[in-house]
Every structure is written in structure tokens, then in C-alpha cells.
Amino acid sequence: MPPRIPNLRSPVSIQSPPSTLLLTACRAFSTTTPLAGKSSKLKLTKLLAKAPPYPYPIKPTFKQSWFGLYAAKHIQFGNNIPEEKYIITRRRWLPNIKHKKLWSFGLGEWVKCKLATNVLRTIDKVGGLDNYLLSEKPARLKELGPWGWELRHRLQCSKAIQRRYQEERVAMGLITREEMWIQNDQMGISRGAHEVERDYKKQPRKAATRVREFAERWKRSARVKKVLFGEPWRARAYVKKMTKSEWKMKLAAETKRRERAEAVMARQKAANKWRKEMIKEEKRRMEEIKMQRLTRLATKRAELAGEEDIGVESGDLKADQPLDQDQSSGTVPQDGNKPTQL
Secondary structure, eight states, rough: OOOOOTTTTSHHHHHHHHOOHHHHHHHSSSSSOOOOOOOOHHHHHHHTTTSSSOOOOSSSSSSSGGSBBBBBBBOOEEEEESSSOOOOEEEEEEOOEEEEEEEEEETEEEEEEEHHHHHHHHHHHHHHHHHHHOOOOOHHHHHHHHHHHHHHHHTTSSHHHHHHHHHHHHTSSOOOHHHHHHHHHTTOOSSSGGHHHHHHHHSOOOTTOOOOOHHHHHHHHTTTOOOTTTOOOTTGSSSSSHHHHHHHHHHHHHHHHHHHHHHHHHHHHHHHHHHHHHHHHHEEEEEEEEHHHHHHHHHHHHHHHHHHHHHHHHHHHHHHHHOHHHHHHOOOOSSSOOOOOO
């Protein structure tokens, strides 16, 4: 029998507290209580501890919007009012939330996120998750929420985005390119290619070795009918218009598909027509055979009927003639002459 857990409220237990060994032995025979889940406020505190202070107030209601890109979408409440019976019941409206994996070029990984459909449409419009998160508009920063704010901070700290910021500083004239190289080495974001950029510029560039942007790489992949590895799942929306060659290829493919479909339909139509003609020909032949049989049967019946009529007429003539003595006696002369009456 397992040892009993001592009652800590009893005066005996208060005077003599149980030993650690006894409590350990008792815990082995007791049922473990389920672990309490993390509260939303604790998760939010840990999330915001990784990023700078969030500059906007956080609403305490609808806590699931703290951990996704909800674009300030909120749960709404109202009433159901039917037309027939005026019985009011409470109801709620939830925003249209999707679970998606979006590719981030800065982080170099797929980001699992919960986001509203209008946020997904905005991401396609601005050209990717990185451009959506790195926008400097106050309204965009306000609709990011705590989770989007932390993801934005993590994206800004990535090497790819830091290199982009350095290039922008060089373009604005804040630093020189040599200073940028030194700072990149100090920050640990150097790519290793900028040191030999001068020699690289002197070398003649070829079409095979030229660096291509994403839109150009996507067009080339569409031309060779191959999907690039690691591209975003909605990559086609990142290219605004199709090229003339792509339209020609699409039109040619559609024309071939239509011609194949028309050829198949023509073959099926010809086969159906030939089958119908064969069925008609078979019916006509069966009708001719049936008419021939009926004609022969009618001819036979007419011949039999004519023979019977001839036999009846000859029997009537013999009955009208007077009988001779030989005929009455039933004797017939042997010479074949007509018998004479005695």
C-alpha cells in the first residue's frame, strides 16, 4: 500500500514538518496535476523583451491579435434580430484570419504567421513580407502589433537588411564606399565580394555571370518553365506585368491546346456520325430481309390457295355428269375407251 501524504494542517504536522525524502516518496505515488499554460500577458512580456519598447498602446481585449499580423482587426459583438419572431440573441464577428508561411529574403527563411486577408493582399501589393514590415508609415507601424514589431526588429538586425541600409547611406552620401567596407567588417556583415569590387568592375561582364534581380530571375524561370528554389509562395504577384515573349508563349500554348481539343472533338464527331450511319444501314437491311420473307410467304399462300380453288372446280364438274354403268358398278374398262351401255 503506498504511503499516505501527511496532512500539513494538523497540529502534529505543524510541530514536525515532513522530511524531503518522505515528500519525494509520496510524490512518486501521487497523480501529477496538469501544468498551467502560459498566460497571454506572460508571453507578451517575453516577446516585447526581445525588441525596443512598442510605441503604441496595446488593447487588452482580443489577445490573439497580439501574436499575429491582424492590422488592428478586432472582434465585434452584436445582436441577431430575426424577422418572424422578435427574439434577440447575442453574436460576434471574428476577423478573417489565415495561417500562412511567407518567405523573408532578409531572414532567409519561411515565417509562419497568422494574418488577416487584407494584410496578405497588402503584402502582395508592396512586394513581399520584408517591404511590408520595413515600412516607415505610422499607420503601418501601428497595425503591426507586438508580434509584427518584434519580427520587424529581428528583420532589421539581419545581415541582409543591414547591408541594404549601408548601401542607402552610400547612395545618400553619408559615408564613402571604403568606410562602408570597414564598418561592414566591424559589424560582421561583410559579404566578402566588396573587397574585390574594383577588379570585378574592370572585368568584362557576360550575360551568364551578370547578377540578376528577383524579377528578372523569375521571368527567366518562367521562360524555361522551372520554379526557382526558395522563392516566395506568391512570387508571381511580385512581377507587375508579363513580358511580350511570355504573352506570346502563353498565346501559343493556348492555341495548341485549343487545336488539340478541336481535333479530338472532330474525331469524336466523325466517329459518332459513322456509327449512326452504320445503325441506319443495319436497320434498312433488316427491313429489306423482313419484306422479302413476307413476300415469299404471301406468294406461297397464294399458290396454295389457287391449287385448292382448281380442285374444287373440277370436283363440281364431275358431280354434274351422269354416271355410266361401269362407273356405277365401280369397274373401269381396260382399253381406255368409253364403255358402252348394254
